[in-house]
Amino acid sequence: MNKIYAAGQFLSRTFFRLFFRPQILGKENIPSEKGVLLCSNHINNLDPPLVGAFLKRQTNFMAKAELFEVPVLKFILPKVDAFPIKRGSSDRQAMRTGLKLLKDGEVVGVFPEGTRSRTGKLGKGLSGVGFFALRSPADVIPCAIIGSYKPFSKLLIVYGKPVDMDSMRERKLSPEEATEEIMQSIQELLDKYKK
Template identity: 35%
Template sequence: MLYNIAKFLLKPIFNILYAVKVDGMDNLPLDNGYIVCGNHAKAVDPILIAINLPSKINFMGKSELFSNKIIGYILSKLGAFPVKRGQPDLKSIKTSLKLLQEKQNIGIFPEGTRNRTDELIAEPGIAMLAIKSRSPIVPITIQTNYKFFNRTTINIGNTIFLDEYFDKKLKNEDYINISLDIMKKIKK
C-alpha cells in the first residue's frame, strides 16, 4: 500500500525533474517473478526504476541504509531489504529467493555499489539468484547526467534467460563470469 502511495506521489515529481523517457516497456515479462538488473551511478536510480515500472520492485539495499531505524522501517515498508556488501549474505539470498518464489519482483544492482566509471564489474549474486530461482532477468540502463530538466532515458532491454545453466554445477567464478556477461548486455 505504501509503495503505491509513494509511487503515485513521486512519479510526477521525478519524471518532470529528470525529464524521464522510458523505452522498451514491451520487453517486460508478462508474469511477475523477475529480477530487475540495472546500472547504478546515483542514489536516485532505484526510485527512477521503481516509479516507472508497472509492477512493484523489491530492491536490495546496502545494509547501512537500514541502520537508521526510521529510514530502515520506511525502506522495509516499501519492499526494500538489506544486503551486506562484499560478503556472502545468506539472509538476503533467502529473502530474494522467497520473493521470487512468491512471484514478486526484485531489483539488484550487480555492481554491488554505485559505479561512476566505464569499468565492467559485477558480483556473482545476480547470476546465482536467477539460476537458483529459475527467474528471468530484465536488464535496465539509466542514461542521464542527473541534472534537473535534462533528458533521462530508462532503457528496458530484452529479457535474459539463463536456462542453459539450470541443471549445471557452477562455481563462484562461473557465477561471476555469467554476471559480467549480464553487465555487458546492460552496457550495450
C-alpha cells in the first residue's frame, strides 16, 4: 500500500465514521494475497473511498477517463493507483492495465454498471467486467453498498463470497453472460441485507 493511498484511506475511514455509521460485513471473503476483482453496485460519488476505506489491501479503482481531467482529481487519482477507462468504447489500454494488476495479485475495484444508479436499483453490467473475470486468475468478489449517504445515517458494505468462475469457464460463458452472473451475485447481497 503506497503512503498516499494509506493516508487517503485513513482520512476516508475517519470521515465515514464521523458522518455515517458504517457497518462492514464479509471482509474475511477477501483473500490476503491473490488478485481480487472487486465488483460493487454504484449509488454515490463516495462509493470508491467507502469500498476501499476499511480493507487491509489497496484497491486500484478503474475510473472514467473524464475524472482524470478534473483539476484536483487528475493529481490525486494516479497517486492512489486509480487508472482511467474510456466509456462507450473498447478501451484496450484499460483492459491491459486491469489484467496486469489482477495477474500481479493486486485488488482491482470496478463498478460494473459504469455509472451511478439514479434510482438505487442495480442496473445492467458492462461486458468488460466479465472479460476481466474470465481472463484473469483473480477471485471475483461481489460487493453491495446499502444506505442513503444521509449524514449520521447507517451505511452497510457487504463483501460477498467469491463468484464461482471455474463453473463459468467450464460452461464457456461469454463475457456478457459472466457479467450477468456477477451482477446477480451483487443483487443477491442487496436482497439479503436491504431492510
